[in-house]
Amino acid sequence: MTLYRLLLRLLLPGLVLGVLLRRLRGRGVAHELRERLALDPGAGRPIWLHGASNGEITSARWLLEELLARDPSASLIVTCNNPTARTMVRSWGLPRTDARLAPWDSPGAVHRFLTHWRPRALLLLENELWPERLAGCAARGIPVLAIGARLSESSARRWGRVAPGLLRQMLGAIGWLSAQDAASERRFVAAGLSPERLGPRLLLKAGVRPALPATPPFPAPPRARCLLAASTHEGEEAAVLQAFRSARDLFDLLVIAPRHPQRGPEILALARTEGIDARLRSRGDTPDAPIYVADTLGEMGLWYGLCGATFIGGTLAPRGGHTPFEPMEAGSALVHGPSIHNFAEVFAALDAAGAALPVSSAEDLGAALARLTPERQQALIAAAHAQPRATDPTPILAALDRLTRPA
Secondary structure (H helix, E strand, O other), X not given: XXXXXXXXXXXXXXXHHHHHHHHHOOOOOOOHHHHHOOOOOOOOOOEEEEOOOHHHHHHOHHHHHHHHHHOOOOOEEEEEOOHHHHHHHHHHOOOOEEEEEOOOOOHHHHHHHHHHHOOOEEEEEOOOOOHHHHHHHHHHOOOEEEEEEOOOHHHHHHHHHHOHHHHHHHHHOOOEEEEOOHHHHXXXXXXXXXXXXXXXXOOXXXXXOOOOOOOOOOOOOOHHHEXXXXXXXXXXXXXXXXXXXHOOOOOOEEEEEEOOHHHHHHHHHXXXXXXXXXXXXXXXXXXXXXXXXOOOOOOHHHXXXXXXXXXXXXXXXXXXXOOOHHHHHHOOEEEEOOOOHHHHXXXXXXXXXXXXXXXXXXXXXXXXXOOOOHHHHHHXXXXXXXXXXXXXXXXXXXXXXXXXXXX
């Protein structure tokens, strides 16, 4: 822990400089630095929920609503790692809920945050296990619950090689943990988590219900003839464009929703270089061309509802894949590549049930899409809807009550 704190002290000036540079370029927000350093006062004794970004926090919205509904006196502080997620939480208009950027994981920032807010408990989503936050909560007797936690094989190996003692200390600060899958569960226990602190497995993103518009706000082809490439990464768009060419007999429209919307103009240029006419959502264009680049935030429900089939981004690029649950809930047939370690058990179950269409490479994607008839789409959708979901909040609420009960 001493070495980690020393490293953070060395890095902190660079983090501050990065915020200041973004401000100078017009990309910062007024209070970012104050929130990162936890300089502003808090209020009350809220439950603190922390998630990395939009996807993680959206997946926990139902949990936030449950916490507020069950206790009219409860308040929440939600922290995240980027301003867009903070803005999203504030836009929900949840009562007794504040949203801030997470304090940097330095001793000073964490100490100030815990002193200002005095949280009753900390709920961590997925992979957001930070040494200083955990140590600070342990020192003050603040219960920590890790929800839908995941520890990949590569992460476990890296921790074991670099700082096994630090990971053991971090896990010792966690009072209750629900893992995403059995493999993560085993790795957490092997790394030092007490088996008695394990709760039922829980995958938060399985509970997400995307907001679907009744009808698209613009003219569009029939749903079965619209294809979505969701949360794509650099390199995947070129493969999807080539595959779309091979499937033009079945699809009239390809919507590309990049993981990082600022890449929209780059993807627009790529499509036009490939000789395919394209439009850009952020410019107010409508999809009156074969390619529509959806470079906006907060509209994924619109695209899932518009498109009868969805290619899951991050599965051709070596990113481990993004959530299949939102397109599943929207009734969009699933197609994915080989890089699926973020949701390995989920994709394995979907593939085994005939509820998703796996492809082994970018080259295979075109052939797979060329066989994705409306009838095949419906078969995949029906099989996906038959899959069980692991989103019961009861174990989380029971653990929270037990850990926050006065001694």
